Amino acid sequence: MIAYFLSLNPVLQALIAGCFTWGMTALGASMVFFSRGVSQRLLDGSLGFAAGVMIAASIWSLLIPAIAMTEEIGGIPWFPAAIGFIAGWLFLWLLDRIVPHLHLGFPIDMAEGPKTRLPRTVLLVMAITIHNIPEGLAIGVAFGAGAAGMPAAAVAGAVALAIGIGIQNLPEGLAISLPLRRDGVSRLRSFWYGQLSAVVEPVAAVAGAVAVIYAMPILPYALAFAAGAMVFVVVEEVIPESQLHGFENVATFGFLAGFVIMMILDVALG
Numbered sequence: 001m002i003a004y005f006l007s008l009n010p011v012l013q014a015l016i017a018g019c020f021t022w023g024m025t026a027l028g029a030s031m032v033f034f035s036r037g038v039s040q041r042l043l044d045g046s047l048g049f050a051a052g053v054m055i056a057a058s059i060w061s062l063l064i065p066a067i068a069m070t071e072e073i074g075g076i077p078w079f080p081a082a083i084g085f086i087a088g089w090l091f092l093w094l095l096d097r098i099v100p101h102l103h104l105g106f107p108i109d110m111a112e113g114p115k116t117r118l119p120r121t122v123l124l125v126m127a128i129t130i131h132n133i134p135e136g137l138a139i140g141v142a143f144g145a146g147a148a149g150m151p152a153a154a155v156a157g158a159v160a161l162a163i164g165i166g167i168q169n170l171p172e173g174l175a176i177s178l179p180l181r182r183d184g185v186s187r188l189r190s191f192w193y194g195q196l197s198a199v200v201e202p203v204a205a206v207a208g209a210v211a212v213i214y215a216m217p218i219l220p221y222a223l224a225f226a227a228g229a230m231v232f233v234v235v236e237e238v239i240p241e242s243q244l245h246g247f248e249n250v251a252t253f254g255f256l257a258g259f260v261i262m263m264i265l266d267v268a269l270g
Contacts, residue, residue: 140208
């Protein structure tokens with residue numbers, strides 16, 4: 001099975017990996033059918049865990065390969081990584097400004113982006129969707145980079161990235177479906193909105209893979225772009241949300257656990 005997957009076209013690999021991370025989000029969201037509630041402590045720890053995975057993935061799976069690739073082709077090692085990182089950060093900053101959304105744990109009057117009359121549930125889902133775009137891009141770019149045949153971007157590293165993001169998507173689906181349920185949304189709709197937030201990941205994964213396959217010179221920039229986008233999301237959204245309810249230590253321990261697990265995955269598999 002593994003050998004067959006590795007033999008597939010990298011765009012198809014990215015699509016499968018994106019569907020896997022989407023499925024993990026759906027699995028987490030499905031917990032709303034079996035639980036009447038989960039402690040805020042667990043939710044905050046889960047958000048911290050997600051932040052740790054995303055930061056570690058940005059370093060080991062994206063920035064370090066981008067720098068190594070540039071060294072292999074004789075360029076200035078830090079330049080593509082720095083430019084791509086800044087571009088990814090600015091792209092997410094722009095999305096944050098033009099897309100109406102509401103972060104978990106905040107009241108409706110603290111919705112960000114353009115003023116809108118969209119319901120709270122839709123705004124919450126849009127916030128998580130913005131969060132998931134860089135994750136999908138990171139997966140797609142990693143598989144596209146693996147297709148380049150460069151040691152710094154082995155397909156095994158892309159698989160490790162997809163597994164890590166999938167693991168952190170499990171509590172993420174739970175973190176959106178259960179608050180919606182607490183707000184009075186039905187279990188079915190809470191599940192639907194929870195999994196819907198990650199449907200963008202397969203789409204972004206395919207887009208990222210196609211982009212780098214047909215424009216190989218942008219590979220280091222694309223890897224760093226995905227890293228910049230993910231770090232922006234972590235600092236702007238995930239960490240602040242995990243610190244809102246008085247469980248800062250739990251969120252911090254979750255962050256450290258997520259960071260270590262993603263680091264181990266990337267080094268062991270990549």
